[in-house]
Amino acid sequence: MTANKPIIVLVRPQLGQNIGKAARAMLNFGLTEMRLVAPRDGWPNPEAGPAASGADIVLEQAQLFDNVHDAIADCRQIFASTVRRRDLVMPVIGPEEMADRIGASGERSAILFGAERSGLETEEVARASAIVTVPINPEFASVNLAQAVILLAYEWSRRTGLAQPTAKELEPPASHRELEGLINQLNDELEKKGYFHPPSRTQATKNTLRTIFTRTGWSSREVKAIRGVIRALVDPARKR
Amino acid sequence: MTANKPIIVLVRPQLGQNIGKAARAMLNFGLTEMRLVAPRDGWPNPEAGPAASGADIVLEQAQLFDNVHDAIADCRQIFASTVRRRDLVMPVIGPEEMADRIGASGERSAILFGAERSGLETEEVARASAIVTVPINPEFASVNLAQAVILLAYEWSRRTGLAQPTAKELEPPASHRELEGLINQLNDELEKKGYFHPPSRTQATKNTLRTIFTRTGWSSREVKAIRGVIRALVDPARKR
Numbered sequence: 116m117t118a119n120k121p122i123i124v125l126v127r128p129q130l131g132q133n134i135g136k137a138a139r140a141m142l143n144f145g146l147t148e149m150r151l152v153a154p155r156d157g158w159p160n161p162e163a164g165p166a167a168s169g170a171d172i173v174l175e176q177a178q179l180f181d182n183v184h185d186a187i188a189d190c191r192q193i194f195a196s197t198v199r200r201r202d203l204v205m206p207v208i209g210p211e212e213m214a215d216r217i218g219a220s221g222e223r224s225a226i227l228f229g230a231e232r233s234g235l236e237t238e239e240v241a242r243a244s245a246i247v248t249v250p251i252n253p254e255f256a257s258v259n260l261a262q263a264v265i266l267l268a269y270e271w272s273r274r275t276g277l278a279q280p281t282a283k284e285l286e287p288p289a290s291h292r293e294l295e296g297l298i299n300q301l302n303d304e305l306e307k308k309g310y311f312h313p314p315s316r317t318q319a320t321k322n323t324l325r326t327i328f329t330r331t332g333w334s335s336r337e338v339k340a341i342r343g344v345i346r347a348l349v350d351p352a353r354k355r
Numbered sequence: 356m357t358a359n360k361p362i363i364v365l366v367r368p369q370l371g372q373n374i375g376k377a378a379r380a381m382l383n384f385g386l387t388e389m390r391l392v393a394p395r396d397g398w399p400n401p402e403a404g405p406a407a408s409g410a411d412i413v414l415e416q417a418q419l420f421d422n423v424h425d426a427i428a429d430c431r432q433i434f435a436s437t438v439r440r441r442d443l444v445m446p447v448i449g450p451e452e453m454a455d456r457i458g459a460s461g462e463r464s465a466i467l468f469g470a471e472r473s474g475l476e477t478e479e480v481a482r483a484s485a486i487v488t489v490p491i492n493p494e495f496a497s498v499n500l501a502q503a504v505i506l507l508a509y510e511w512s513r514r515t516g517l518a519q520p521t522a523k524e525l526e527p528p529a530s531h532r533e534l535e536g537l538i539n540q541l542n543d544e545l546e547k548k549g550y551f552h553p554p555s556r557t558q559a560t561k562n563t564l565r566t567i568f569t570r571t572g573w574s575s576r577e578v579k580a581i582r583g584v585i586r587a588l589v590d591p592a593r594k595r
Binding site: 140255259 | 376379380382384385408409410423489490491492495496497498499501504505506509512513522526541544545548549550563564567570571572573574576578583584585587588589590591
């Protein structure tokens with residue numbers, strides 16, 4: 116079952132106390148792998164330990180990263196814990212479906228949580244396969260970080276006992292790194308062709324392309340094939 | 356649905372902060388009725404408000420009682436949130452069954468939560484119809500008050516019928532004809548670039564590309580975007 120435990124990624128967390136509480140919430144449901152992206156007050160943070168109330172092992176093993184890209188490079192299923200984004204067209208699922216998907220895949224999964232106030236940036240959300248949203252009182256939707264973590268950890272734990280691994284006829288999806296390679300290659304080539312214009316729309320267009328490719332579920336082999344296709348399309352000389 | 360909302364009873368809560376956080380957790384899932392039994396630092400408590408992050412209505416309406424007996428006098432179904440008690444022979448249920456029972460009964464229900472460290476006393480637990488226990492990591496079972504509240508409030512809300520978002524709200528996939536247009540365009544362009552070689556492998560390669568694009572589930576809008584990308588990639592002149 117170990118392989119199916121999601122990694123909890125805290126992106127730019129502000130308070131050490133909240134990191135500690137998130138660690139405690141994780142360990143309550145048997146999750147141990149925490150990754151921290153650019154915590155505001157550096158790492159380690161002396162305020163995290165006391166707030167973890169004994170979940171020190173999670174903090175001791177926490178890994179530090181500069182950006183989301185590096186933090187999820189080895190993951191194949193990424194969920195962004197956030198509300199629906201008007202600027203992104205991507206699947207929005209509930210905690211149960213997230214837990215089912217994590218349980219069914221057998222691949223490394225990660226759940227991204229944004230900073231306490233500002234949340235995740237659009238480009239970060241666009242790296243995920245799906246947005247996961249807890250169905251919450253629409254008139255009072257302010258959830259703190261550790262509580263968002265415990266709800267998703269609970270749901271994962273609850274569903275994990277029941278999850279039936281589905282027949283895996285398909286190849287597993289490519290890793291985030293592989294997909295990133297494809298997206299970067301495409302962006303570079305499109306840049307050279309002057310595709311991104313006007314400049315004010317560039318980031319939005321890139322986000323759209325990212326979500327289009329992220330949700331394909333393409334395997335490593337398929338990503339390689341498409342990279343070959345892009346090379347062929349831009350190669351002016353290649354006539355046989 | 357209102358009649359089925361459980362009352363949250365905090366018994367001898369110590370920190371005003373925790374009372375505020377519990378209020379916030381309640382309101383996140385639409386619960387508004389809080390009762391306080393002999394809070395250590397009296398009531399109102401100036402530390403509760405800031406911790407409630409806007410759930411002031413729950414605190415303002417909170418009712419104060421001297422003992423558990425009075426606090427649950429008008430309730431017909433009582434649940435005690437605690438671990439199993441060796442000294443009591445009574446039903447122990449999980450959050451789901453609790454939620455089912457609350458939903459099914461139509462009677463006033465209450466959930467008792469004990470003090471931060473000491474929990475509920477045996478006589479208090481004995482007043483409940485059942486113990487409700489969140490299935491938690493047995494090696495790390497220390498949950499804080501507000502987190503216990505949010506997990507049970509979430510479960511209540513989940514069973515009560517707050518719809519979970521589903522992926523259905525996404526754009527529908529493009530029609531076969533649209534996808535075919537994309538695949539044909541790509542094949543034509545790749546043909547011009549001499550991508551299909553040797554001839555004996557051409558059909559197999561085309562089949563592979565077809566399956567890669569067919570299973571993306573791209574919408575009409577996304578198919579159009581990718582067709583634009585292909586045009587940009589093959590256009591030698593398009594520099595801006």
